[in-house]
Amino acid sequence: MLTVMRSKAGGIVAKIFIGLLAASFAVWGISDVFRGKRTDTLASVGDSEITVGQFQQTFRNQLNRLSRQLGKPITPDEARQMGMDRQVLASLIQNAAISEAAKRLKLALSDKFIADRIARMKEFQGLTGTFDVNKFRSMLANAGISEAQFLREEKQGLMRARLLAAIAAGVKAPKSEVKLVYLHRHGARDAQFFRIPASAVSVPDPTPEELKAFHDSHKALFALPERRQIAVLTALPQDLKARVKVTDDEIKAYYEAHKNAFGAPERRTVEQIVFANEEEAKKAAEDLKNNKTTWADLARAKGLSDADLKLGTFTRDNYPDPQLAKDIFSLKEGEISRPLKGALSVSLARVTKIEPGHTRSLDEVRNEIADKIKLEKAKDLALEIHDKVEDARAGGQSLDDIAKALKLKETITPYLAANGQDEKGKPVKLPAAADLLKAAFESAVGVDNDVIPTNDDGFVWFDVRDVKPATIQPLDKVRDKAVKLWKKQKLAELLLAKARELKKRAEAGADFAKLAQEAGGTVKTLTQIKRTDAREDFPTAAVRALFAAAENGYAVALDGDTALVIKSIPLAPPQMDEKSTEVRAIRQVLAQSISSDMTAQYLAALQKEFGVKINKAVWARITGNGQ
Numbered sequence: 265m266l267t268v269m270r271s272k273a274g275g276i277v278a279k280i281f282i283g284l285l286a287a288s289f290a291v292w293g294i295s296d297v298f299r300g301k302r303t304d305t306l307a308s309v310g311d312s313e314i315t316v317g318q319f320q321q322t323f324r325n326q327l328n329r330l331s332r333q334l335g336k337p338i339t340p341d342e343a344r345q346m347g348m349d350r351q352v353l354a355s356l357i358q359n360a361a362i363s364e365a366a367k368r369l370k371l372a373l374s375d376k377f378i379a380d381r382i383a384r385m386k387e388f389q390g391l392t393g394t395f396d397v398n399k400f401r402s403m404l405a406n407a408g409i410s411e412a413q414f415l416r417e418e419k420q421g422l423m424r425a426r427l428l429a430a431i432a433a434g435v436k437a438p439k440s441e442v443k444l445v446y447l448h449r450h451g452a453r454d455a456q457f458f459r460i461p462a463s464a465v466s467v468p469d470p471t472p473e474e475l476k477a478f479h480d481s482h483k484a485l486f487a488l489p490e491r492r493q494i495a496v497l498t499a500l501p502q503d504l505k506a507r508v509k510v511t512d513d514e515i516k517a518y519y520e521a522h523k524n525a526f527g528a529p530e531r532r533t534v535e536q537i538v539f540a541n542e543e544e545a546k547k548a549a550e551d552l553k554n555n556k557t558t559w560a561d562l563a564r565a566k567g568l569s570d571a572d573l574k575l576g577t578f579t580r581d582n583y584p585d586p587q588l589a590k591d592i593f594s595l596k597e598g599e600i601s602r603p604l605k606g607a608l609s610v611s612l613a614r615v616t617k618i619e620p621g622h623t624r625s626l627d628e629v630r631n632e633i634a635d636k637i638k639l640e641k642a643k644d645l646a647l648e649i650h651d652k653v654e655d656a657r658a659g660g661q662s663l664d665d666i667a668k669a670l671k672l673k674e675t676i677t678p679y680l681a682a683n684g685q686d687e688k689g690k691p692v693k694l695p696a697a698a699d700l701l702k703a704a705f706e707s708a709v710g711v712d713n714d715v716i717p718t719n720d721d722g723f724v725w726f727d728v729r730d731v732k733p734a735t736i737q738p739l740d741k742v743r744d745k746a747v748k749l750w751k752k753q754k755l756a757e758l759l760l761a762k763a764r765e766l767k768k769r770a771e772a773g774a775d776f777a778k779l780a781q782e783a784g785g786t787v788k789t790l791t792q793i794k795r796t797d798a799r800e801d802f803p804t805a806a807v808r809a810l811f812a813a814a815e816n817g818y819a820v821a822l823d824g825d826t827a828l829v830i831k832s833i834p835l836a837p838p839q840m841d842e843k844s845t846e847v848r849a850i851r852q853v854l855a856q857s858i859s860s861d862m863t864a865q866y867l868a869a870l871q872k873e874f875g876v877k878i879n880k881a882v883w884a885r886i887t888g889n890g891q
Contacts, residue, residue, distance in 0.1 A: 306882050307353065309360035310874030311367075314353075316886055321413075323352045349887050353878075361870040362424040371423050378419050431866050437854035445850050446840045452792045454833035455802065455810050458780030460766070462825040465758040470750045478750045479739045485749060486737045491679035491687065493730040494704050497663045498673050498695050499649040500722035501642035508641040510634045518633050519626050526624045529579040533617040534592060536575040537562055538609045545603035545610045552600060552612075559600060559614055575613070588613075643721040650715065650723045657712065663727055679732055695724050704728055759827035763820035766829050770818050776831060783829070792835070806830060 307314040323340075326348055331338045343349070382388065383395040387403065390396030404414055470478065479486060519526070537559075539545040551557040563573050575584070583589040585606040592613060595601055601613040649670060656666045667674035677694070678686045682705045685691050694700050696718045707713050709728050716724040739746060766779050780787045790802055795811055798804045806828050809819035815834035820827060840847060 304882070305879060306886070307357060307360075307876065307878045309357055309871065309876050310364040312360040312364050314356045314360055316882060319353060319356060320886065321409075322356060323349060325409075326352055344887060353883075357871065357876055358867050359420065359424060361867060361874055361876075362427055363420055364874045365870050366423045366427055369427070371427065373419050373422060375415075375419075378415060378422070381422070382415070382418065428863055428866075431863055432859035435855050435859045435862065437851045437858060441854055442847065442851050443840060445854065446847060447837055448795065449850075450794065450838045452794050452835050452838070453810055454789065454791045454835060455793055455806075456776060456787055456789050456831040456833065457802070457806070457828050458776075458783060458785035458787050459823075460759055460762055460783045460785060460827040460829065462755060462759070464784050465755065465762055467751050467755050467758060470747060470754075475743070475746055475750060476739060478753075479742075479746050482749070483736050486739075486742050486746070488687075488732075488735050488737055489681045490705070490734040491681055491732040492704055492728055493679050494677045494700075495663050495727040495729050496675045496677065496694065496700070497653070497667055497725040498675075498722065499646045499653070500673075500695060500718065500724075501639055501646050501720055502722075503673055504642040504645050504649075505635075505638040508638050508645060510637045510641070514637055515630055515633045516626065518637060519629065523623065526629050528622055528624075529581070530593070530621040531577050531579055531619040532592060532595075532615050533577045534575045535559075535573045535614045535616055536611050537566060537568065537573070537613075538611045539603075540610075542603060542605060542610045545612060549600075549603055549612060562612075577617075577619075646722050653723070653725060654715070657725075663725060676729065679730070695722070700724055700726060755825060756822055759825075760820060760822060763827040763829050767818045767820050770829065770831070779829070802828075 304316045305313045306316050306319050323343075327338060327340065327343050330343065330348070382400075388395055388400040390399055401411070404411060537548070539548065548557070548562055552559070552562070578584070578592075580589050580593050583592060585608075588604050588606050591601055591604055592615065595613075595615045597615055597618045599615060604611050604613060649672065652670060653666055653672075656669070661669075663674060666672065677692055680686060680692055680701070682701055683691075684694060684697055684701055696716050699716050703713060703716060704726055707726075707728050709731060711728065713726055713728075716726070718724060762783070766783060770776055770779055777787050788801070790799065793799075793802065793807060793810060795807065797807055803821075803823050806821040806823060809821040809828075810830055810832050813819035813830065813832040815832060817832050819830045819832060821830065822828075
């Protein structure tokens with residue numbers, strides 16, 4: 265809640281500030297420990313103190329925010345396992361250091377300035393667009409923040425944001441660094457290469473000793489994960505539709521209430537020619553009017569193909585430029601518009617086809633409506649069944665008994681891994697599969713589990729019936745698989761060895777084409793390969809090897825059951841347009857990165873200058889974490 269409110273004050277600086285939290289863990293390496301009498305001060309930076317109450321309030325706010333983001337409640341223990349307690353303390357220490365710096369620089373904001381700022385915040389405005397004090401207090405209460413605390417932290421946050429903005433202001437990326445990034449992105453090379461096929465090497469059978477060593481050193485390849493058998497009981501609207509009835513009167517009433525939904529709006533197919541300016545468009549329109557040119561001639565003059573000319577087929581509501589939709593939908597079929605000045609360009613448009621709108625009759629949509637009504641009734645029925653199942657479970661009945669009594673669908677799955685696959689590696693279809701599998705693999709045999717709601721307003725209950733622990737399959741049971749995998753690895757080793765031997769000969773001056781012929785391949789040439797390319801006959805591994813090689817040097821790479829020997833041919837570096845959109849974007853990203861680094865260094869320097877002390881005894885008491 266407070267984070268959302270603060271966003272108005274922080275802007276890009278706030279985003280940078282938040283991004284620095286990970287780096288701030290370094291504070292744990294420079295902290296001292298308070299000694300002497302017990303205190304509720306958790307930490308201090310210079311004269312600023314961080315109390316236990318401040319920490320706990322901030323921790324709760326972050327916990328609530330994370331729970332909302334994930335769509336499920338997160339416990340304090342879970343948050344601490346993720347390191348949120350340390351992150352919150354590090355953030356508070358950073359805030360305190362910046363507050364100390366602001367006091368030293370005598371930065372101040374008046375209460376009136378802060379009050380006026382809060383009054384302008386849209387979060388606190390009512391229906392009339394003015395500050396609503398009741399809404400303000402309600403939102404603070406929901407966030408667990410007092411008015412005094414919010415006002416104080418808003419003032420501190422704004423001062424911190426302005427101080428950090430001054431640190432990051434005016435930062436520019438060095439031209440040399442921008443150029444390096446551009447050249448890395450757009451630098452290209454040509455490649456000559458040939459393939460060494462699998463037939464060029466002979467793969468032996470493994471000895472018993474080799475196979476055993478391979479099995480022992482690659483146990484993960486032969487592991488069977490933990491598998492569980494699950495009983496699944498469902499009340500899903502799609503399954504329950506057969507239990508509900510729909511009357512003809514209900515169908516008619518629904519049709520009358522939703523008649524507009526069964527209509528198809530008018531659609532128009534539009535062609536468009538864009539002009540450099542309004543004067544050019546007006547001249548073209550005048551020439552068309554006076555029969556000095558034709559629509560086809562205008563398109564040819566612009567170099568437009570039929571595909572380029574066609575803008576698409578649209579309804580009035582989804583026309584690409586809404587401000588032109590009225591003009592387009594006032595034209596007759598085949599008519600050419602006046603010059604249209606849109607949001608991005610000036611154009612002439614022609615409507616080539618009009619598909620009139622229409623409304624489907626009741627008879628046409630009767631089955632569709634009946635299905636919709638059945639589904640809604642089935643959702644209500646699913647809710648009724650949910651209550652009956654929960655009452656029965658509370659009374660100690662098993663899922664098997666409940667399924668029989670309520671005539672519900674119950675399925676006993678085969679033994680499944682956590683990914684939902686059976687013991688043959690085939691996926692098993694499950695309702696709410698992700699949630700069901702996660703819950704089932706966190707449960708145990710004989711445990712009563714919470715019901716799982718589905719996205720279609722249904723419900724799923726489950727029991728874990730049996731568990732097979734994870735095991736490593738012995739060699740005698742996976743011998744064929746082990747031999748196959750060993751040979752695959754051996755083939756890769758032999759192909760790479762062969763490729764490296766040919767590469768070494770190429771570097772010594774051997775003819776590249778003759779080496780290719782000797783390996784059973786032919787030399788191919790690819791041009792203008794960039795670091796981000798991945799072509800069908802030149803995979804990512806080959807691209808990496810190409811750019812890792814010296815200019816006019818050689819490299820090797822594996823591609824499936826073949827190896828590549830590659831010659832890297834340099835090209836002239838691309839020209840960089842300083843004013844292009846891409847270069848401006850690179851410059852901006854680099855500047856933000858430099859600003860972030862500068863801010864991190866500044867924060868670290870402040871903490872070192874003012875001194876950070878953490879009362880580890882208090883920390884251990886409130887978090888249960890002595891580290």
